[in-house]
Amino acid sequence: MADNIRSIPRPLVKTNQWVIVLSVVLTWVSGVEWLLLIPLLSGLSGLLFGFNPIMQLAKQFLKKDPKAYIPEDWEQQQFNQKIAVLCLAIGFISFFAGWNTLGYIFTILVAVAAFVAILGFCIGCFIHYQWRQYKYRRSIH
16 A cells, blocks of 8 residues: 555755756846746646656666655645646736836745745645645535
8 A cells, every 4th residue: 555655856856946946046146037937837846747847857867766765745745736736827927017026926935835844844734734734624614
């Protein structure tokens, strides 16, 4: 049964998080909002087609078999990616439309969440857990 659990090797998740953080910071520094399309389109591709180009590229640099790395739960990562894609999309559209304050708010949210996840605390995981607890409590009443 454990073989049926989908997972993603941690280095691929970390690479995706670093790309988010670096793209957002480079957008702030350069003022080129198009840089947000790198993690945005990769994340969207991962959600819609199961193919995240950033992770596929990073997979080429793994030194061990992907199963030898600490696994990250696929379902949880999909949830996190939905939040990241939403924040990046709102940030990109906001910057493109000239609504810089809203653009900064949403890109700060996604950059901080990704950086904190790199450091070891997954905000998306916490939100997902709380949501599942809420749904469970509602179902037993």
